[in-house]
Amino acid sequence: MSQSHADSHGHGHAQSFLRRYVFSVDHKVIGLQYLFASMFFLLSGFALMMLMRWQLAFPGQAIPFFGRLFPADLAPNGVMSGEFYNALGAMHGTIMIFLGIVPMGVAAFGNYVLPLQIGAPDMAFPRLNMASFWLFLPGGALMLGSFFLPGGAAQSGWTSYPPLSVINPGQTVWLLAMVLLITSSLLGSINFLVTTANLRAPGMSLMRMPVFVWGEVVASVLLLLAFPPLEGAAILQLMDRVAHTSFYMPKDLVILGSHYAGSGGGQPLLWQHLFWFLAHPEVYVLVLPPMGIVAEIIANNTRKPLHGYTTMVLSMLSIGVMSLIVWAHHMFISGMSPALSNFFLVTTMIISVPSVALMTCLVFSLKGASIRYSVPMLFALGFIPLFAIGGLTGLPLGLTVTDIYLHDTYYVIGHFHFVVVTGSVIALFGGVYHWFPKWFGRKMNDTLGQIHFWGSVICMVGIFLPMLPMGLAGASRRLYDPTAQMHNLIVQPLNVVSTMFTYGLALFQIPFLWNFFHSIFRGEKTVENPWQATTLEWACPSPPPHGNFEKTPRVYRDPYEYSAPGRKTDYWPQNEPA
Amino acid sequence: MNNYGWGLPIRASSFAGQIDFGILLIHAAMALIFVLWGVFFAYLLVRYRRRAGTPAQREEHHASSQGGFWANNAGELKSLMPDVLVMLFEIALIVFYAFPVWRSIKMSPPDPKDADVVVEVTAEQFAWDVRYPGPDGKFGRAKPELVHFSNPLGLDRTDPAAADDIFVANELHLPVGKKTLIRLRSKDVVHDFFVPEFRLKQDAVPGLEIPMWVVPTRIGHYELACAQLCGFGHSLMRGDVYVESPEDFQKWLASRAALKPAPPSASNNSGGF
Incomplete structure (x- = not known):
């Protein structure tokens, strides 16, 4: 269908399969490439976690079915080794963040939806866009493939703190892959910013842009400003490993009894500062685009304008600014000057204000609504209370004094998984159900969607809620064998609970995957604007042809003009003349 | 426990x-x-x-x-x-x-003069090396090139201040009710000193000596766990904390001091295993 459309608009130069679907410069194809790639990486990262959860629940017992498949140095007799556990842990974090959620939230949805929502024919730099994907994919393949290289995958945590990361095996490939991924992300983020600045349709003033576009813009600014320091830092760490420089290595290290040969004079804390200078803004990169998705879905399914559009935009912008100066709240007990902690405590408190404002606006948007409980809406509504748990549990971690005890415990793991899984991932699922008709001209099945929603949400809470009391009891994270430390023994049953729900979560992804792939080909066909939405992406065919709009749309009003008085329909598209 | x-x-x-x-x-x-x-x-x-x-x-x-x-x-x-x-x-x-x-x-670690007890804790993969200054109250010289499995801190026993230093692995003894200054160090990678019962947690960073203090308030046996990923043996890196009455603590110190350390030998220079 898109072929015939493309032809009728004169864009359809006879393109080879390779040009159309592989090395495509069309933002929609690239968006879908990112979507499929990031879904694959999310599943891979989840698979790693399923192995780790077995070890955490039943330390020292052979992994059923799969244990024998691993080489003896990773899992002798099917029992996971400490090195293998650490590699799985480091790669789970890396893959989920850098290859899963950020590429899906920022690059997949951003590429497909952002140009449509602002009425652009494509991204500003289509070739750069293609280059971005073709740096991302090799970077991801290298990262995942590092399991099969001599030395295995990186095993120093996704945070890669030196000196451990400099002396541990696997890290060189991790650093090389990161350099590819960061470069890809820089090309993507500059593209989103230039596109939004220059390619908006006439009448699409900044304050008429959908909230999702704002989320993408702020995320792109953060990626652009915060990623280069990490790229530099990663190259320095690479030099420490391969050229035996000592950027992060102090003098007179004695490693397993031998005097380390490097010249010394470096500072391990330098890496931590550079790393968290990216990695804290990265949290908002993980959260803001999904939050934008939630805002889109809520406006559409409440059939009324969002409560506090201006507040939401200003909150996102101030979060963007503040997130660049809160990084060291990850380092209260790292050995940096404790006086410095007070500064970061105050900035952390300040950033919580716009974050709460965003959530407040989402909740108040329901007031006076006519809520349509569609599948995307279930996910958007699920996001609100569960993400709130993630936000609230950040309080005792952001406060210096209570962080002394809770730092590096399971409380931290519970906290940020509530943010990133029951927050970002839930929102991304909602986005898939919401925009699926746009992508493929077909709808996903509602019943399967409801099963997927309830099953996933219950399992996610079952996984992460037990981690909070575990952390309060003092159980540390990143322990290969939690039962080796006495203070973990009493809460160990909670590890079993988490593990069981993890396998449950895996089962509930089956209806989703089946629904997704089956609906691409066999789903119920839909009309151009099945959700009766107001934003511009619904003002072109589904899927849109090359070049998107028949003629450049003109924008007459705010993005969420639902239930406007005196109109027959309860939605008033942005591009419809008065 | x-x-x-x-x-x-x-x-x-x-x-x-x-x-x-x-x-x-x-x-x-x-x-x-x-x-x-x-x-x-x-x-x-x-x-x-x-x-x-x-x-x-x-x-x-x-x-x-x-x-x-x-x-x-x-x-x-x-x-x-x-x-x-x-x-x-x-x-x-x-x-x-x-x-x-x-x-x-x-932000207020006591001055070593004001502390009742000063103890140095050095983390390494995957053990805690604990050192008391001995009767002279001074920590003696240590050299990284002297590190040996029998001398994990590389104490230079020819230094008179080092001769009476008391070394013990994976055991931290503290007197109850006394202000203890702990100097936290690391030999290799970043570790973390965590005693849940004390609510005390602090990263040990190679190249830095981080002061921290504690006044134990309860006689008992507690756990010293590493709380920062430090390698494949991270979960096994633990020690025991014994909070004792001041008299018992002094008795324990005296019993340790009585154990004469091995005289310096040439093999100490080799380093490594």
């Missing part, structure tokens, strides 16, 4: 109560916020579900020139009241709790 349960572990240091106060207060506030919002949220979901013949009601916007910014945005600003309340709570928490308590726990 019945120190652990389903809640917080027992409190065994002078500041454990202060930290627990914050944890409990914040959790009470969190629960309150979550329940209030949750009830409101559930009400909205039921009250405003789609019903035939009941369209959504848009909020009234008085976008007129009269009234000014505040009056025109009254509805939106009113909805930010919960945010303001949370902010005021956070400010109070920071000013009256976090600043002073953080200052006393992390």
Whole structure:
């Protein structure tokens, strides 16, 4: 269908399969490439976690079915080794963040939806866009493939703190892959910013842009400003490993009894500062685009304008600014000057204000609504209370004094998984159900969607809620064998609970995957604007042809003009003349 | 050792109560916020579900020139009241709790002269090396090139100050009620000194010597765990903390001092295994 459309608009130069679907410069194809790639990486990262959860629940017992498949140095007799556990842990974090959620939230949805929502024919730099994907994919393949290289995958945590990361095996490939991924992300983020600045349709003033576009813009600014320091830092760490420089290595290290040969004079804390200078803004990169998705879905399914559009935009912008100066709240007990902690405590408190404002606006948007409980809406509504748990549990971690005890415990793991899984991932699922008709001209099945929603949400809470009391009891994270430390023994049953729900979560992804792939080909066909939405992406065919709009749309009003008085329909598209 | 349960572990240091106060207060506030919002949220979901013949009601916007910014945005600003309340709570928490308590726990380590006990704890993959200065009260010289499996700290026993230093692996003995200054070091990678009962946690960073203090308040046997990923043996990196009466502590020190360290030998220079 898109072929015939493309032809009728004169864009359809006879393109080879390779040009159309592989090395495509069309933002929609690239968006879908990112979507499929990031879904694959999310599943891979989840698979790693399923192995780790077995070890955490039943330390020292052979992994059923799969244990024998691993080489003896990773899992002798099917029992996971400490090195293998650490590699799985480091790669789970890396893959989920850098290859899963950020590429899906920022690059997949951003590429497909952002140009449509602002009425652009494509991204500003289509070739750069293609280059971005073709740096991302090799970077991801290298990262995942590092399991099969001599030395295995990186095993120093996704945070890669030196000196451990400099002396541990696997890290060189991790650093090389990161350099590819960061470069890809820089090309993507500059593209989103230039596109939004220059390619908006006439009448699409900044304050008429959908909230999702704002989320993408702020995320792109953060990626652009915060990623280069990490790229530099990663190259320095690479030099420490391969050229035996000592950027992060102090003098007179004695490693397993031998005097380390490097010249010394470096500072391990330098890496931590550079790393968290990216990695804290990265949290908002993980959260803001999904939050934008939630805002889109809520406006559409409440059939009324969002409560506090201006507040939401200003909150996102101030979060963007503040997130660049809160990084060291990850380092209260790292050995940096404790006086410095007070500064970061105050900035952390300040950033919580716009974050709460965003959530407040989402909740108040329901007031006076006519809520349509569609599948995307279930996910958007699920996001609100569960993400709130993630936000609230950040309080005792952001406060210096209570962080002394809770730092590096399971409380931290519970906290940020509530943010990133029951927050970002839930929102991304909602986005898939919401925009699926746009992508493929077909709808996903509602019943399967409801099963997927309830099953996933219950399992996610079952996984992460037990981690909070575990952390309060003092159980540390990143322990290969939690039962080796006495203070973990009493809460160990909670590890079993988490593990069981993890396998449950895996089962509930089956209806989703089946629904997704089956609906691409066999789903119920839909009309151009099945959700009766107001934003511009619904003002072109589904899927849109090359070049998107028949003629450049003109924008007459705010993005969420639902239930406007005196109109027959309860939605008033942005591009419809008065 | 019945120190652990389903809640917080027992409190065994002078500041454990202060930290627990914050944890409990914040959790009470969190629960309150979550329940209030949750009830409101559930009400909205039921009250405003789609019903035939009941369209959504848009909020009234008085976008007129009269009234000014505040009056025109009254509805939106009113909805930010919960945010303001949370902010005021956070400010109070920071000013009256976090600043002073953080200052006393992390920013005011005692001068070695004022501490009752000074002990050096050095972390390594995957053990805790504990050193007391011995009767002379001085830590002797240590050299990395002297490190050997029989001399993990590389003590230079030819230095008179080092000759009486007391070394013990994976055991930390402390007298109850005495202010102890712990000098935290690491030989190789970043580790973390964590004693749950003390509510004390601090990264050990190679190249830095980080001072921290504790006044144990309860005689007992506690766990010293590494809380920062330090390699394949991380979960096995643990030690025991024995808080004893001052008399028992002195007796223990004397018994350790009586063990004569091995005289320096040529093989010490080799380093490594």
